[in-house]
Amino acid sequence: MTTVKSWNGMAQLALVQRMVLRSAGQVRISMAMLSLLSRLPGKDRLMVKAVEPIHRAAAAITLKQY
Secondary structure, eight states: OHHHHHHHHHHHHHHHHSSSOOOOHHHHHHHHHHHHHHTTTTTHHHHHHHHHHHHHHHHOOOOOOO
């Protein structure tokens, strides 16, 4: 039986793996796309798809209060 805690850990791992780019070429393409998207009209609608995985991964990380 899989517990909720282990499912949560697997979901966080999957989000991080999708967020991390695997090659220098992917990083270059990603940066070029973000640069181009910021110059297009209607950029808010287009940027949501590019930034959404980053927001989900950041929201999945819980930070301690110090």
